[in-house]
Amino acid sequence: MVRFMTLSLLLFPIYLLPGSGWSAPATVETQKQSSEQVQLQQARSAAQAKAWGLTDDEWAKFERLQSGPRQYWSPQLDPLTTLGVEADSDQERQRYAELQVRLEAKRAERELAYQKAYTAAWTRLFPGLVPVQGMSDAVTLSSNPRYAVFVEDPCSTCEASLRRWLSTSARLDVYLVGSQGDDARIQQWARKVGITPVQVNSGQVTLNHDRGRWFALGASRPLPARFQQVEGKWQRLD
Incomplete structure (x- = not known):
């Protein structure tokens, strides 16, 4: 009987003691997933910064501004306008204004090119009807x-x-x-x-x-x- 009780005391602590080595695989997997999520978010932020002509630091500043009062004053304000309004110097303000002008000019050029294609397609497909001209x-x-x-x-x-x-x-x-x-x-x-x-x-x-x-x-x-x-x-x- 004494031998049986001793064996039992040796076996049960494997499951009852907190912080045992059995939890290590789950912790490693969680850390891996967290690291992958951070890398994915960094990649997304870098891509968005590039699309707006901004540096990673400027994009980070935009995100900080959007998490503060600016999100209530001007919800859904674009990054360039946000940074321009909150610029710390005339030089910064000028930089964001020029970036926005160039970006919007490119957008307008693309939209006008598509409008021309649309008008040509309408004329070809429906020559007897007048399209809405806006x-x-x-x-x-x-x-x-x-x-x-x-x-x-x-x-x-x-x-x-x-x-x-x-x-x-x-x-x-x-x-x-x-x-x-x-x-x-x-x-x-x-x-x-x-x-x-x-x-x-x-x-x-x-x-x-x-x-x-x-x-x-x-x-x-x-x-x-x-x-x-x-x-x-x-x-x-x-």
Whole structure:
């Protein structure tokens, strides 16, 4: 009996003692998975930084900014605008502005090239129908003309100008530059400047994503920019 009890005491501690060697394989596997996840995230961040023309350190700064108050002030703001707004010097601010101009110019070039291909395809496939032309149909010369207005956010001058133009009952097609196709962002901006559902539903105001149109017109800062189509040509008014 004594021998049996001794053997039992020797066997059971293998399963009861905490921190035994049996847990080591699971720990090693967890550490491996964690290391792979870190490497994958680093690779993704590096790819995103490259796509925006930024260094790894600049992308890390953007992520830090997006985890702070900026995410509440300007949700879904693009990296270049975020870094430009939060720049620590005029030199930094200029760098991000130039990066954004070049990137948006390339985007506009691609979108215009596709628009040309689309128009050619429509003409070939449906020669008897007129396609929707977008902005070129939106503004025509009449006794009560419409204006194409290009704005950005944040931009206090844009907000003040919109309020002034709306007070005259002007008909406006508003294009938010850098909206990234985010409808919620345009709607939030519209509420901020006082555009009402009545004005939108009546057709007095339309809210649109810029999608490179501003660059297609050869426009330049500062914004806002107000255009009118006269005899088939776009003219900047102010």
